[in-house]
Amino acid sequence: MKPRALRLRRTIVLAGQETDYTARVCARSRNIRLTVSARGLAVSMPRGVPQTRVEAVLLEKSAWILKHLAAVAARQPTPIDWREGARLPYRGCELRLSFAPLVHVPQPVLVDGELRVGRAAQGDARDIEQAVVRWYRAQAHACFAERVAIYSDRLGVLRPRVLLSNARTRWGSCNARREVRLNWRLIMAPQEQLDYVVAHELAHLLEMNHSPAFWALVGRIFPDYARVRKALRLSAPRYGIV
DSSP: OOOOOOEEEEEEETTTEEEEEEEEEEOOOOOOOEEEEEEEEEEETTTTTTTTHHHHHHTTHHEEEEEEHHHHHSSSSSOOOOOOOOOEEEEEEEEEHHHHHHEOOSSOOOTEEEEEEGGGGGGGGGHHHHHHHHHHHHHHHHHHHHHHHHHHHHHTTTOOOOEOOOOOOOOOEETTTTEEEGGGGGGGGGGHHHHHHHHHHHHTTSSOSSHHHHHHHHHHHHHHHHHHHHHHHHGGGTTTOO
C-alpha cells in the first residue's frame, strides 16, 4: 500500500485577506494545480517545487481564488439554531420548532404548522436535531414511496426499491440492481422539485446516462424539468446540499 501523501496546512494573504489552503505533493503532477471546494483551497504540486513558486502562483491567481471561495461560501447551508422558534423547511414551506414539555412521545409531532418536540425527544441541541432528522426521514420514506409509484406508472416500469440517502452533494442515484436512492433532505423542498428528482432517477432505469434519449424520458413524464431543475440547483444550499 502506498503511503498517503502528506498534506500541509498553510496561510497566505491574498488581496488583504488571510487565506488558508492545503498543500499536497503529487508525484504525477507536472504543474501546480489549484482547486476550490467546500473544504477550501487546495494546492497540488510536483515534487521539488519551492514554496516561493507556490506563493507566486497563488498571488497571480488571487482574484480567481477569492471569487471561487466566496461562491462556495455562499452555497453553504445556514445552520439551524436548534432552539424553540427555529424555522424548519418542509415541503417548500416552513415549520416552527416548538417544545412540548408535557408530551411524552418519542418522535416530534406536526400540529398546525408547528413541529412539536415532546419531553421524550428533548435534550441538548444534538438530541433535538437527531429527533427532528428522524422525523424528516420518516416523512421522506412515506412520501418517496408514493411519488415513485406514481412516476413509475407514468414511465411504464416496475417500481424499484427505494432507499434513503444521506449524501451532501447529490439528490439521488440509481443503479443496475433497480435501486433508487433519494436524499431524505428532498422532503424539505417544494413538491415539484422532489418530483423532478424522482422522475430523473426513474428515467435512469431505462437510460443509465445523460444522453438526449435520457432527457427525452424525463421530459415525457415531467415536461417542465428544465425550469424545476434550475430552481432546485439554486435552492440546494438551503436544504444542506452543496
